[in-house]
Amino acid sequence: MSNAIEIRDLNKSFGPKLAVQHLDLDVPEGSLYGFIGPNGAGKSTTIRMIMSIIFPDSGQLKVLGKASAVESKDRIGYLPEERGIYRKMKVGAFLKYMARLKGVDAAEAERRTREWLVRVGLAETYRKKCEELSKGMQQKVQFIAAVIHEPDLLILDEVFSGLDPENRRLMRELIREQNEAGRTIIFSTHAMFEAEQLCDRLFMIRGGVKVLDMELEEIWRTYDPKTVVVEPIETAALDLPWGNLPGVKEKLDNDGVIDLRLDDHADVGEIMRQATTMARLRRIELKRPSLEDVFIELVGGDAAKLRQELRDSAKPAVQEVTRG
């Protein structure tokens, strides 16, 4: 399988600020790639360079086999972070205009516009002005604008910001659908749990430097501390010999919950089966690390400060939405 995007030793600086440093990246065709990292990490800069909106200072970049996205713009769908809309334009006219700009002929643009608006439940907005739509509705319209020309590569920058849970679900569904149709999708987010739920490969960036680029399964395998969490119903059961189960390395007891650290070759299924026979349990699960944990582990340093950084970076996006 060939790569939709190939990046080699990419560098970009804005004045003294190094936005992206020595970046290598391969995005295989058909993959659903998540770009994660705090605000200002270099996600949008990288995406803009992929889109040839800004140009790298040095390094090679190949998009859909071409040296520049300019040559294959009609095959790329792009939903920028700074996504606006013509306030005075009618929704239908805006979508048709975007489709036409991406090489779809007029009749087809009309057909797809109507089809898509029905698909996302905005059929009645066809003749409404864009400014009359709510922020979430606008977001959906912008998403349609990015996919209306049925691109091979779809790049979505901060696609979930500003959406309510219901629309997040719809958006995830739409993204998966696009991916199942064989399209390569890159989406960036600073909300790591979104990436966990959706992508099959992850690219993590901080301060312009790549910190992780791996399949999600591989991440779980690599960074899995392999912990089984057991919460018995009776507190007396806390003192049972949990640590003697096969493959358990260490037993941690904290406030009525027991964490069983397993060694690398432990049979998780067997341990869990045996554990359920030892006592009546309220809960038993294989604890997974969150991406946030992985990120913190990878970056190292002050974990509390990093967590704060990640949370802070999540805030402005929300404010941006309310500001309108």
Added chain:
Amino acid sequence: MGKVFIIAWKEFLATVATKGFILGMLIPPFIMGVAFTLMPLLMNKKAPTVYGHIAVIDRSGVVAPRIVQAFTPEAVEARRAEKLKAGKQAIEQGTKALGLKPETASGIQKQVDANSMAAAQNLIPDTNLTVQVLPPETSVEDAKREILKATGREQAAAGNAARLALIVIPETTVKTTQTNEEGQPDFTPFQLLTAPRLDIEVQSDVRRQTSKAIVDSRLATAGEDVAKIRGIMQVPTVEESAVTAQGDTKINEVAKIMIPAAFMFLLWISVFSSGQYLLTSTIEEKSNRVMEVLLSAVSPMQLMMGKIIGKGAVGLLILGLYSSVGVASLIFFAMADLLAWHNLILLFVYFAIAYVLIACLMASIGAAVNDINEAQSLMAPVMIVLVVPMILWMPILRNPNSAFAQVCSFVPMINPFIMVLRISGSEPIPMWQIPASIAVGLLTVVFMCYAAAKIFRIGVLMYGKPPNLPTLIKWIRMA
């Protein structure tokens, strides 16, 4: 190229298909058109027809039939035609005397024909007068009383038979034995009594015709051949031609100022309004953050070109609309000959140059700033281009071939405006200066497009502190 035109069409519609534009742009020419059509009609509106009768108490017994004769419809019509002819002749002489170009003269001629027709109609209002000859012994006091019954309004009503005037001709008006100190016959004057609001022209016509009838009667009584003597007394109206000649000069003077001014203002309005539309739409795209969405589909260069072409089409629409209203009104007034058609074509050529220059400035400014307020500080160069033609308008118009005017014709940015003034003026300018000024304009266009493309490309995605002039120059220099 396809995408450029899709953008251009969208930009064109976004401006044109709005209520604001339609009201702002289409209504003024409409009002102008209506005004131009209605005003002359109102001004040339004939005085209301005068109905009524003139009473004659003719004690001489010979004048009355001649007065009756003078007021038959045929005689009235003949008098009007006579007056018209005299007016026309005077104008012909006047235009010849001025040495105007034949085509200009004929334009004025047509215009004046139309005017003099109207003027003649004003001079001789339509009358529907009958002459009622009263018995010679009728008392003047009794006859006068009839006049009192005629009010001003009744004169205008068809079928009105009110007495408008009373002519009293004593016997001694035609034939007298008395002589004055110089030994000439001392005729008694005739009396003319009129209704208070009788049209002044009708009044003087009645007086003139009565005088003529009396003189003719005297001649006939003296046994002379009336027609022969009238023929001898015919005098060509030389003096009138001088008066009309002044009128001619006036028309020509007005045309000399108005047409170049109209050309320049047309250019000015169309260039700056379309430039303004371009500026606001670029700023809107930037501040709406729609720019990056667009740039995912097209290159900055395509976007800028599309926008410039689209708003240029708006400017062309304004220019076409206003100039066709102008041309239509010139044709309406039969003055189209005052306009040289090749100048109209040049107007569009200079529009293209001036517009692209302004558009490049506007697109650069729009791309560089975040909102319209920040644009103000960068508007200085545009303001200069905007103001200079306004300052130079009069001096260049007065002397289109002065050294100053010639130099200004080659100053980049302002030269389209200057040239439009000069070519449409009355004085012919050296032919080579037209292609030369266009060449200067095109060179400026090439440079401006280059600079604007640079600034646009960098500026459109630059948010935050707006750049100042040195920064912009740095952007232009960047590869």
